[in-house]
Amino acid sequence: MTTIKVLVLATSTILTLALTLGLTLGPIVMPAPAAAVSTPSGIDPRIRLDWEAGTRRGGKPVIQGYVYNDYGRPASDVHLLVETLDASGAVIARTIGFVHGTVQFNDRIYFEVPLKATGASYRVTVTSFDWKGGGGGGGM
Numbered sequence: 001m002t003t004i005k006v007l008v009l010a011t012s013t014i015l016t017l018a019l020t021l022g023l024t025l026g027p028i029v030m031p032a033p034a035a036a037v038s039t040p041s042g043i044d045p046r047i048r049l050d051w052e053a054g055t056r057r058g059g060k061p062v063i064q065g066y067v068y069n070d071y072g073r074p075a076s077d078v079h080l081l082v083e084t085l086d087a088s089g090a091v092i093a094r095t096i097g098f099v100h101g102t103v104q105f106n107d108r109i110y111f112e113v114p115l116k117a118t119g120a121s122y123r124v125t126v127t128s129f130d131w132k133g134g135g136g137g138g139g140m
Helices: 005-022
Strands: 038-039 047-055 061-069 075-085 091-098 108-113 121-131
Touching: 005 108, 047 121, 061 075, 061 121, 075 108, 091 108
Parallel strands: none
Antiparallel strands: 038 047, 047 061, 061 108, 075 091, 075 121
């Protein structure tokens, strides 16, 4: 049985027991399983992200992952925006990150963005970059 099924089954059993005994429970909140998130960059479908929330030494929160370049030219000066969200989806902090190096064509490069605050979830987008060798790039 998968972890999610076990958690749902356990939650269902606890809720049934509580209702049988006439008890009232507050909202039951299950932690989301840690998983990598694959998302488009937000400004160009040829640049995409694969990231996850983690912790650095000392327990500091960080977003870590890869920027993928699915285009025939290298991408440089990649800037990221990491938004920390609360349980309702409201932004509680914003952090700017920079990808060090050039994302070669049909390749990926690792990045880490240290965060100011831990959140219930995160949103990561590419805010700007430049195509090398031939002009024009993405950006806002």
